[in-house]
Structure formats: C-alpha cells, structure tokens
Amino acid sequence: MADTDREDEELFTEPSGTQSQPASLSTEDVSANTNGPNQDALFDDDPEDLFAEATEEVSLDSPERDILLSDGPSPAITPITPPTSVIAPRIGHTHDDMFTHSSFDEIEEEEVDDSFDINISVSDPEKVGDGMNAYMAYKVTTKTSMSLFKQREFSVKRRFSDFLGLHSKLASKYLHVGYIVPPAPEKSIVGMTKVKVGKEDQSSNEFVEKRRSALERYLMRTVKHHILLKDPDVLQFLESSELPRAVSTQALSSAGLLRMVNKAADAVNKMTIKMNESDAWFEEKQQHFESLDVQLRKLHISVESLVCHRKELSVNTAQFAKSAAMLGNSEDHTALSRALSQLAEVEEKMDQLHQDQANADFYLFSELLGDYVRLLAAVKGVFDHRIKTWQKWQDSQILLQKKREAEAKLQFTNKSDKLQQAKDEIKDEIEEMEGRVQQDERDFEQISRTIRKEVGRFEKERVKDFKTSIIKYLESLVLTQQQLIKYWEAFLPEAKAIS
Amino acid sequence: MMMTEENEVESTLSVCGHNIQIAEVLKDGEMLSFLIVSQKLSGTGEYHVHRNYDDFEWLQHNLFCQEDVAGIQGVIFPPLPAKAQVNTAAKVMKQLGFLSLGEWQPYCKALEVFLQQVAAHSILSKNKAVEVFLTNPDSPGKQKVKKNIFNRLSQAVDGMRKEGHKDVDDFFQTARDHNLVLTNCTKTVTEKLLEVVQTEQKIAVACGHFSAALLLCVEPGDDPNKQAFSKVCVKLSEVFESMKKSTTGVSENDVSTMGLGLDLESRYQEAIKEMLFRRTCKLVELEHARRNAEKAKPVKKAAMEELRKAAETEFEDISRVAKEEITRFEAVRVKMLQQAMVQWCEKQLLTAKECADQFTQHLEVFRGMNFK
Numbered sequence: 001m002a003d004t005d006r007e008d009e010e011l012f013t014e015p016s017g018t019q020s021q022p023a024s025l026s027t028e029d030v031s032a033n034t035n036g037p038n039q040d041a042l043f044d045d046d047p048e049d050l051f052a053e054a055t056e057e058v059s060l061d062s063p064e065r066d067i068l069l070s071d072g073p074s075p076a077i078t079p080i081t082p083p084t085s086v087i088a089p090r091i092g093h094t095h096d097d098m099f100t101h102s103s104f105d106e107i108e109e110e111e112v113d114d115s116f117d118i119n120i121s122v123s124d125p126e127k128v129g130d131g132m133n134a135y136m137a138y139k140v141t142t143k144t145s146m147s148l149f150k151q152r153e154f155s156v157k158r159r160f161s162d163f164l165g166l167h168s169k170l171a172s173k174y175l176h177v178g179y180i181v182p183p184a185p186e187k188s189i190v191g192m193t194k195v196k197v198g199k200e201d202q203s204s205n206e207f208v209e210k211r212r213s214a215l216e217r218y219l220m221r222t223v224k225h226h227i228l229l230k231d232p233d234v235l236q237f238l239e240s241s242e243l244p245r246a247v248s249t250q251a252l253s254s255a256g257l258l259r260m261v262n263k264a265a266d267a268v269n270k271m272t273i274k275m276n277e278s279d280a281w282f283e284e285k286q287q288h289f290e291s292l293d294v295q296l297r298k299l300h301i302s303v304e305s306l307v308c309h310r311k312e313l314s315v316n317t318a319q320f321a322k323s324a325a326m327l328g329n330s331e332d333h334t335a336l337s338r339a340l341s342q343l344a345e346v347e348e349k350m351d352q353l354h355q356d357q358a359n360a361d362f363y364l365f366s367e368l369l370g371d372y373v374r375l376l377a378a379v380k381g382v383f384d385h386r387i388k389t390w391q392k393w394q395d396s397q398i399l400l401q402k403k404r405e406a407e408a409k410l411q412f413t414n415k416s417d418k419l420q421q422a423k424d425e426i427k428d429e430i431e432e433m434e435g436r437v438q439q440d441e442r443d444f445e446q447i448s449r450t451i452r453k454e455v456g457r458f459e460k461e462r463v464k465d466f467k468t469s470i471i472k473y474l475e476s477l478v479l480t481q482q483q484l485i486k487y488w489e490a491f492l493p494e495a496k497a498i499s
Numbered sequence: 500m501m502m503t504e505e506n507e508v509e510s511t512l513s514v515c516g517h518n519i520q521i522a523e524v525l526k527d528g529e530m531l532s533f534l535i536v537s538q539k540l541s542g543t544g545e546y547h548v549h550r551n552y553d554d555f556e557w558l559q560h561n562l563f564c565q566e567d568v569a570g571i572q573g574v575i576f577p578p579l580p581a582k583a584q585v586n587t588a589a590k591v592m593k594q595l596g597f598l599s600l601g602e603w604q605p606y607c608k609a610l611e612v613f614l615q616q617v618a619a620h621s622i623l624s625k626n627k628a629v630e631v632f633l634t635n636p637d638s639p640g641k642q643k644v645k646k647n648i649f650n651r652l653s654q655a656v657d658g659m660r661k662e663g664h665k666d667v668d669d670f671f672q673t674a675r676d677h678n679l680v681l682t683n684c685t686k687t688v689t690e691k692l693l694e695v696v697q698t699e700q701k702i703a704v705a706c707g708h709f710s711a712a713l714l715l716c717v718e719p720g721d722d723p724n725k726q727a728f729s730k731v732c733v734k735l736s737e738v739f740e741s742m743k744k745s746t747t748g749v750s751e752n753d754v755s756t757m758g759l760g761l762d763l764e765s766r767y768q769e770a771i772k773e774m775l776f777r778r779t780c781k782l783v784e785l786e787h788a789r790r791n792a793e794k795a796k797p798v799k800k801a802a803m804e805e806l807r808k809a810a811e812t813e814f815e816d817i818s819r820v821a822k823e824e825i826t827r828f829e830a831v832r833v834k835m836l837q838q839a840m841v842q843w844c845e846k847q848l849l850t851a852k853e854c855a856d857q858f859t860q861h862l863e864v865f866r867g868m869n870f871k
Contacts, residue, residue, distance in 0.1 A: 288718070294715045302712050308707040313698040320691040327684040332677065333833050339840060361655035463870055466731050473861040474738065479854035488848040496839035496842050 052064055118144040118223055120238070122216040125208050128159075128196065134196045135159050136208065138215060142238050148230060154239060160185075160192075163215055170222070171232045175378070176385045177443075178450030180458055181228065182221035183374045185214035213363060217371060224461065275387050279448065286383055293376045300369040306367055310358035314351050321347035335498045342494040346487050353480050359372050360476040364469045372462070379458065386447045393440035400433040500608065509780070511625065514633055515540055516618030521607040527551070529585055531603065537618075537633050537652065546634045552582045553850040556609065557639045558617070561628035570813075572777040573820030575828050576623075577616035578833060580609045596693055597758035601751060605759045612763060616831075622820075664779050668818065674825055675775050682768040689761040692753065699750035703743045710739035726813035727870045734868075738861045746855040760839025767832060778817050785810040 096214065123140040141155040167184035174181050191207040219238075223229045277283050321344045328340030407426045413419060514537040516821035530551050537546045559579050565571050580598055583606060584591045591599040598606040617623050618633070631639060643783040666672035715734035788803070788810040795803040 055825045084793055229676070292716070292718075295712070298712050299709065299716070302705065302709040306702065306709060308699060309701045309705055313695065313702060315696045316691065316698050318694050320688070323688040323691045324686070325680075327688050330677075330680045330684050333829075336833050336836060339837070343840065456724065460727065460870075463724060463727040463731060465733075466728070467865060467868060468868075470731070470738070471862065471865050474858055474865060477742075477858045477864060478855055481851050481858060484851040485848060485855065488844050488851060492841070494847065495837065495840040498833060499841070 006029050017314055018440055072194060099349075116224070116226070118229070119220045120143065120216065120223060122219065125212055132196055136195060136211075138220065139214060141240065148235070149237065156238065156241055156243075158237070158243065159186075160211070161245070162217075162237065165243075165245075166222075166233060166237045167218075170228060170231060173231070174228070175381055176389075178386065178447040178454060179225070179227060180211075180378050180382055180454045181376070182218060182225070183378050185211060185218055187350045188448070210367075210461070213367065221375075224283070225457075269406075272416065275390050282383070282386070283348075289376055289379055292379075294371065296369055296376065297495075300366065300373060303366045303369060307358055309409050310354055314354035316357060317351040317354055320344075321351060333498075339494050339498050341343050342491055349487055350484070353483060356476070358481055360473055364473045364476075368469050369463065372465075375458070379455070382447075382451055382454065386444070386451055389440070389444045389447050391438070393444045394442055396433065396437045396440045400430065400437050403430050403433055405450050512618055512630055512633070513540055514538060514546060514618070514630075516624065517615055519611060519614045520617060521611045521614075522547075524603050524607050526585060531585060531606075532605065535614070535633065540809055546635060547637075548633065550632070554639050555579055555613070556582075558628050558632045562617070562623055566627060570818075571814030572781065572813075572826060573774060573817040573822075574620070574622055575661070575767070575770050575774050575824045577613050577620070578770045579613050580606065580766070583801065596689065597696075597762045599756055600696070600758070604755060605705045605762070608755075608759055609763065618646045661780055661783055662776060664783055667782065668817065670822065671775070671818070674771075675779070678768060678771050678775060682765075682772055685761065685768050685777060687809070688832045689758075689765050692758055692761060696750050696753050699746055699753070703746040703750065706743035706746060710736045710743065713739065723870070727868075730868070734861070738858075741854075741857045741861065745850060745857070748853075749847065749851040752850055756839050756843035756846055758820070760829070760836055760843075762830065763839075764836060767842055771825070771828065774821060778814075778821055781810070781814050781817055785814045796826055815833035832864060 030380070061426065119142070121141045121143075122138050123141065126139075128135055128136045128137050137157045137159050139155050141153070142378050143150065143153045144153060154322060164184050164187075167181070170181045188207070188211075191204070191211070194201075194204040195208060222234060223238075228234055324340055324347060327345035328337050330346060331337035331340055403426060407430060412422055518538060520536045522531050523537045525532045525534075530548055530693070532551050535546075535548050535550055539545065556579070559576075562576065581594050583595060583599070583603070588599075595606065598609055614633070617629055623629065628639075666675065713732045716732040718725040755860075788807040790808040792803040793799070
C-alpha cells in the first residue's frame with residue numbers, strides 16, 4: 001500500500017522539508033504539542049548524528065515536563081501529573097539526558113501491586129461531515145479498576161488521525177530507547193475515499209469494521225505495555241474529551257514505520273556498521289526474528305487464501321440454494337417439492353454460517369498474523385536502534401581520542417600567548433567528551449537491557465495473544481458445527497417424509 | 500457363446516435384478532475394468548464377471564436394436580454414463596461431473612443403477628443380451644456398433660422444430676412441458692452443487708497448507724516462552740488438520756449422496772426427453788402418413804393406407820408404453836431422490852457430530868494450556 005501522506009481521512013498538507021532527511025532516522029516531523037522532543041532540536045546540523053533529536057528528551061518525573069506540557073498553542077491539553085504512587089521519584093539522576101530509564105526499571109518491579117485490569121473497546125463508527133472533508137469518528141470506551149485513571153468507565157470520541165498522532169508521539173519517545181511500540185493500523189486511500197463519498201455498500205462497511213477492529217487491537221496492545229500505559233499521551237488519549245488535532249503530523253503509520261526502519265537500515269548499511277557483537281543473545285534473536293517474519297508472512301498468505309475460498313463457498317452455497325428452490329417450485333410431487341424447498345432453506349442458512357466462518361478466519365487469524373508481521377517490523381526497528389546507539393558510542397570514543405591526541409600535540413608546541421587558552425579549551429572539550437562517552441556507553445547498555453526485557457515480554461504476549469485468538473476461533477467452530485447439526489436434524493424428517 | 504442379432508427369442512433373466520453389484524473397479528491402463536456380481540435366482544451361488552465399458556455399450560446397443568418389440572420406442576432407457584477418460588482429469592470432470600470424483604465409486608454406483616434398472620425392466624430384461632452380459636464368463640467383446648434406429652436428439656436435423664410440435668394428448672403435452680422445465684432445473688442444481696464441492700476441496704487443501712506451515716514455526720530451545728509458542732503452533736496445526744478432514748468428509752458426502760442422486764436424476768430426465776421426442780417424431784410421421792393417404796391418387800391409395808395404418812399402430816403402441824413408463828418412472832424417481840436426500844442428511848449429520856466432538860476436544864486442550 002503506497003503510503004502517501006494524503007491517505008488520512010482528510011487531506012492535509014505537511015511541510016515539505018520533513019521528507020528529505022536521509023540521514024536523520026526515526027520520527028518524521030512531530031507535532032509541537034506533544035511532550036516529545038523539542039521541535040528545534042529535531043534537525044541538527046550534523047547529518048551524521050542520527051540521534052540529534054534524542055538528546056532533548058525529558059524524563060517523566062523531571063520538572064521540565066510541566067513546562068513542556070503547558071507549552072504550545074492549544075489550551076486543550078490537560079497536563080497530566082504522573083501517578084506518583086507508581087513512579088518512584090528518582091530525581092538524583094541527571095535531567096538533561098534521555099529518559100531516566102532506571103525509573104522504568106522501578107516501575108517494572110512495582111508491577112505486582114497494581115494488577116493489570118483494563119479493557120478498551122472501539123465502537124460506534126460515525127461519519128462526521130461531508131464530501132472529502134468527512135471523517136469517521138470512533139467511540140473509545142475504557143473500563144478499568146486501575147488507580148491510574150480518574151474514573152472506572154469513560155468514553156471519548158476519536159478519529160483515525162488521533163490514533164496515528166498517538167502512535168507518532170509514542171514512537172518518537174520510546175522506539176529509540178528500545179521499547180517495542182505497537183504500530184498503528186494502516187492508512188488506506190481507497191477505503192476512506194469510499195466512505196467519504198458516501199458509498200453505503202458492503203465493502204465500505206467491511207472496511208469500517210476492519211478498521212474499527214484494528215484500532216481496538218492497537219489500543220489494547222499499547223496499554224498492555226506497562227510503560228506505555230502510563231504515558232501521559234496515552235492517558236490523555238483515553239481520558240481527555242478534546243484532543244488537539246495532530247495537524248502537521250506525518251503520522252507514523254505502520255507503512256511509515258517500515259519506511260523509517262528501512263531508511264535506518266539503509267543508513268546503517270551505508271555506514272557499514274560492523275558491530276562487534278559481544279552478546280550472542282542479540283545475534284541469535286535477530287536471526288530468530290528474521291526467520292519468524294518469513295514464517296508469519298507465509299502463514300498470513302495461507303490464511304488469506306483460506307478466507308478467499310470460504311467467501312467463494314458462501315457465494316456458491318447461496319447459488320445452490322437458489323437453484324434448489326427453483327427445482328422445488330417446478331416439482332409436481334408435493335412432498336418432494338417441500339423437501340427441496342427445505343433443502344434450499346438449509347443451504348441458505350449454511351451460506352450464513354460460511355460467511356461467519358470466513359469472518360472468524362479473517363479477524364482471528366488473518367488480522368492477527370498481519371498485526372504480528374507489523375509488530376516484527378517494530379522489533380526489527382529497536383534492534384537497529386541499538387546498533388546505532390552502539391555506533392554513536394564508538395563515534396564519541398573516536399572523537400575523544402582525537403581530542404586527546406590534539407591535547408598531546410599542544411604539549412609540544414612552542415609557547416605562545418594563545419597556547420594556554422588553547423590548552424584550557426581542549427581540556428574542557430576533553431572533559432565534555434569524556435562525559436559524552438560515558439553517557440553513550442550507559443545508553444547502549446540501557447537499550448540492550450531494555451530490548452532484552454522487551455523481547456521477553458513480546459514472546460510472552462505472543463503466546464497469550466495467539467492462545468486467546470485460537471480459543472475464540474475454536475469456540476466459533478464448535479458453535480458452527482452445533483448449528484449445522486440443528487439444521488440437519490430439522491431437515492431429516494422432511495427428507496424421510498417424501499414417499 | 501455370442502448371441503447374434505437375428506435371435507430375438509425372449510428369455511427370463513436367471514439372476515436377481517435389484518441387488519446387482521459392482522464389487523470392484525480396476526484401472527487397466529487407460530481403461531477401467533469392473534467386477535460385476537449378481538445373485539442366482541435359483542437360490543445358491545453368484546455370478547462373477549469382468550466387464551469394461553465397451554461391454555456396457557454392447558449391452559445398451561442390443562437394447563436399442565429391438566425393432567420388433569412393440570412400442571419399444573416408448574421405453575425410457577436407463578441412461579448409461581459416458582465413457583470415463585481415465586487419465587485426463589480436466590476432460591473427465593467436464594464430461595462426467597460428479598461421477599469423475601470419489602475414486603470412481605460414484606461412477607460404479609451409476610453403472611450399478613443402470614444394470615439394476617435394466618434387469619428390473621419388464622421389457623428390457625427379456626433381451627438375451629442382458630443374461631449374457633451378467634452371466635457369461637467371457638466378455639461380449641467389441642462388436643461393430645450398428646447404427647441404431649433411434650433418433651438421438653442431437654442427431655436429429657430438424658430436432659428443434661419437431662420438439663415443439665404440438666401434441667394431441669394433454670397427458671403428453673404436460674409431460675413434455677414439465678420435462679423441459681425439470682431438465683433445465685436439475686441440470687442447474689447439479690452444476691451448482693458441483694461448484695460447491697469444488698470449493699470445499701479447495702478449502703481442504705488450504706487448511707492442509709496452513710497446517711503444514713504452522714509446523715515450520717516451531718522454535719527449538721529451552722526458553723519457556725519459545726516452547727509455549729511452539730506448542731501453540733503444533734496444536735493449532737492439529738486443529739487445521741481436523742478442519743481439513745472434516746471439510747473433505749463434507750465434500751465426499753456431497754458427492755456420494757446428493758451429487759450422485761442429482762446426476763442420476765439429470766440423466767434420467769434426459770432419457771425421458773429422448774423418449775418423448777421419439778414419440779413426437781412418430782406423431783409427426785403419423786400426421787404425414789395421414790395426409791399422404793388422404794391426398795393419394797387412387798393408384799397409390801392402398802399403399803398409403805397401409806403405411807397410415809402401420810404408423811397409427813406404432814404410435815399407439817409407443818404412446819401406451821410411454822404412459823406406463825412415465826407413471827412407473829415417477830415413483831422410482833421420487834424414491835431415488837428421497838434416498839439421496841436422506842442419505843445426504845444422515846451422513847452430513849454424522850460428520851458434523853464427529854467434527855463438533857473433535858473441535859470441542861481441541862478447545863479443551865487450548866483452554867487447559869497454562870503458561871507461566
């Protein structure tokens with residue numbers, strides 16, 4: 001699916017400058033209304049510095065956060081204070097660097113107290129507006145007993161671009177530090193245009209349902225992540241009655257994410273990073289995910305073919321039913337005629353069963369597999385980020401080395417007026433570089449730790465996810481068979497009564 | 500010992516007609532060979548004979564050629580299925596439809612029904628060829644097929660025109676009109692069911708593929724999450740294997756009961772159509788002969804009168820036989836369709852119950868899966 005940025009429900013233009021930044025990876029232009037990276041810092045002058053925008057991140061519990069939150073033109077943002085009961089204040093660490101991840105470690109350890117109890121449903125799609133400016137509004141209902149939220153049950157209205165905006169913010173904050181942020185559902189020009197134009201046919205209804213389901217799964221996956229759940233943007237998305245419009249967002253849809261990952265991968269390849277992998281775990285995992293990706297795609301194709309045939313069966317069954325009804329009408333023998341009509345009715349009911357089955361095949365498997373293929377792209381993304389983090393660390397080390405060499409050179413030059421000044425300057429620079437190197441090393445270790453945990457979480461979730469879907473599927477299969485049995489049992493006496 | 504065409508002596512069949520069986524079918528190169536078993540009427544013993552399609556054709560040809568049996572053209576000849584082109588799957592499907600499926604079992608059943616109907620027919624069973632076919636250890640062999648006297652619809656030059664020729668008898672006009680409608684409806688139903696069956700087969704194949712692909716997702720290692728996922732994949736693979744089996748079962752039931760039944764009904768409607776057409780042709784011939792007799796000059800008058808009388812007698816004989824046949828066949832046909840529908844329903848019911856049990860078992864397995 002071509003991901004042009006005109007695919008959202010409304011056609012909004014975005015600044016042209018954002019698209020052609022080959023060396024700057026990760027998030028494209030991010031709305032100034034988020035508490036994500038500061039806009040100005042996004043596009044550093046240094047094209048090699050892939051992490052330009054990363055340096056301005058602010059930790060959740062730092063005082064800068066409030067300033068950022070109240071920043072921006074829209075008054076609609078409700079500043080959300082972090083739930084202090086969960087996040088232990090760790091203000092001892094430096095504030096100017098990336099998120100203080102150790103605070104996240106604390107969150108995970110305290111997980112046990114606040115049990116995960118939240119259910120989100122997306123429902124009641126409603127068309128708002130007319131023509132090409134129309135959009136679909138969805139009701140997002142949250143039911144929860146967690147203290148994180150103000151109420152136990154509440155609803156808000158959201159549109160597709162809101163979801164994409166949410167994902168964009170989360171991706172910009174968490175992806176590059178190793179968290180697997182669930183990708184947002186795909187954009188679709190064709191699908192939305194039909195809806196806008198007002199075609200009330202089956203295919204546009206199917207499209208809306210497919211999207212509704214995808215949005216629901218997206219939100220559930222996001223809140224299942226204990227870190228993301230507590231993110232102020234997520235809380236705001238779920239609770240706030242009004243959300244500032246993600247105006248200049250090139251929202252990071254799955255396709256966008258994939259593009260970003262590919263760009264990053266290209267950048268990595270261009271730099272020919274040959275990382276000295278000291279940790280075999282990462283190498284093994286990467287290979288493992290690559291082969292899993294291949295398998296899942298195969299499975300996805302297989303299921304799509306199954307769905308297709310099932311729909312075909314439904315059509316054929318309906319036609320068979322019609323022809324049997326016609327035969328019944330032409331039949332003179334009364335009992336035979338009635339039996340044939342009954343047969344036609346049974347077949348019509350079976351047609352409905354086939355359609356239901358096709359839906360089950362689709363929503364429980366096809367979409368599940370599709371979701372996981374997209375999730376794996378996010379997983380791949382964090383692995384690539386780790387490599388880049390490592391590279392940054394290496395670069396800092398090289399730079400430090402250069403400066404030390406420069407200092408050494410200065411020792412042997414003739415004394416001159418400017419010499420002392422130069423020596424002082426370089427001493428300061430070296431000190432700064434040493435700090436940078438240390439930070440970069442810490443970042444690398446942090447992202448490695450985070451990824452390990454995330455992968456563990458992903459693999460655990462995967463099992464639960466599949467098991468849940470499979471159980472639902474089997475339940476639907478059993479139900480179908482039971483209904484079939486009912487239909488056949490009702491038909492049997494009719495057939496026997498013929499002569 | 501071969502019977503020649505001149506010897507038209509009537510005989511009674513020495514075997515029981517209604518339980519003739521085709522016990523075995525063997526593929527002999529490009530041809531199929533059938534083992535036909537019939538019970539001796541005299542009490543003990545069976546006849547076992549081997550026949551191929553050419554033998555069936557020989558039999559049918561003999562039945563068609565009984566010129567001196569009064570009203571023979573009014574008989575609804577039990578339809579013989581087409582010859583099976585064994586090695587070309589696409590052609591044979593087009594030609595035989597349902598009979599090409601199910602490992603030749605439906606095809607054998609169709610041949611069986613043919614023989615049973617012939618042997619049970621009051622007129623046809625008297626033909627010596629039937630006895631020879633069923634009891635003679637040697638195959639009747641390939642005999643040059645004499646052009647039979649019956650006008651096949653497809654060969655009739657002015658078939659379309661004659662087909663629409665108005666009848667003199669309400670019974671037959673109704674029968675012809677009704678047959679036309681039924682023939683078309685039955686053909687359509689048969690085609691649609693065949694499409695359903697073909698799609699069911701595609702689904703079974705897709706389930707098989709999915710099942711196999713799942714096994715490729717098994718991940719080696721001690722990691723408990725990996726093991727859990729592998730287990731899920733293996734068990735899900737079993738689920739889809741079950742789905743494949745159940746869909747295959749449903750499809751086989753469709754073929755062996757309703758499919759076969761509709762195919763039989765369809766070919767019988769065609770046989771009735773041909774019989775009615777023969778009679779209509781005879782009617783046209785008769786009306787022609789009457790006009791000739793009327794218009795004939797005194798010289799030819801006597802000869803024309805002879806022809807008219809002969810035509811009238813023939814037409815009356817045919818109509819008489821035809822009426823009996825139609826009435827008899829109506830009962831047979833209703834019974835056949837009922838049997839097909841009941842069997843279909845019972846088999847599908849059984850398959851559905853087995854299926855429900857299997858899926859319930861799988862469901863229990865998954866519900867019982869507890870992962871840390």
